[in-house]
Amino acid sequence: NAPDDTFGFGVVLSDETLGSIEHADPEVYRALGREFVRWDTIDIVHRGRTHTSGGHGFAALGRRRLLEILHERCAGLGVDLRFRTPAPPAAELAAHHDLVIAADGVHSATRAAHADSFGPRVTEHRNRYIWLAAD
Incomplete structure (x- = not known):
């Protein structure tokens, strides 16, 4: 794939996943944090009724921006990224x-x-x- 090829439009990460990212690479975690849209409730609509469930921490960002952040981090660490190869x-x-x-x-x-x-x-x-x- 090309460096900016994406399939879909966004990525949603749970608070638990974000904690793992923070532990593994605090620099990527901080870069992602500047881009996120966050929420902690989910509405489920079934047969015309809305059921709200809270306490589910999530964050989302666009796939292209996620790729840019990861590519920048890899470049900073000297990773040899190869595309269309x-x-x-x-x-x-x-x-x-x-x-x-x-x-x-x-x-x-x-x-x-x-x-x-x-x-x-x-x-x-x-x-x-x-x-x-x-x-």
Whole structure:
């Protein structure tokens, strides 16, 4: 993808996720904090009635701005970002790097190549949203 390619229009992060970001990279956390729209209640409308649930801290920002913040941070740390470039096979990368993160999507060639090690369980559902995390 190009550096500013986005799919969708915004990103919503929970307070718990923001705490993890703050712990992992306070500089990114501060940059994100300057951009956020925040809320802590959710309205659910069902059959004409509105049900409000509070205490759910969330923050949102545009995907393009999120990418800009992450790109700026990577550049500041000396990360060699490459765009519109196919990734070499994970084994080739692992021979030269201490850490390889394979984020190659739902039909991951990396996950398939290392299924015996990873033990993935993939199920398909009709969900409209997906939430992923790594610790």
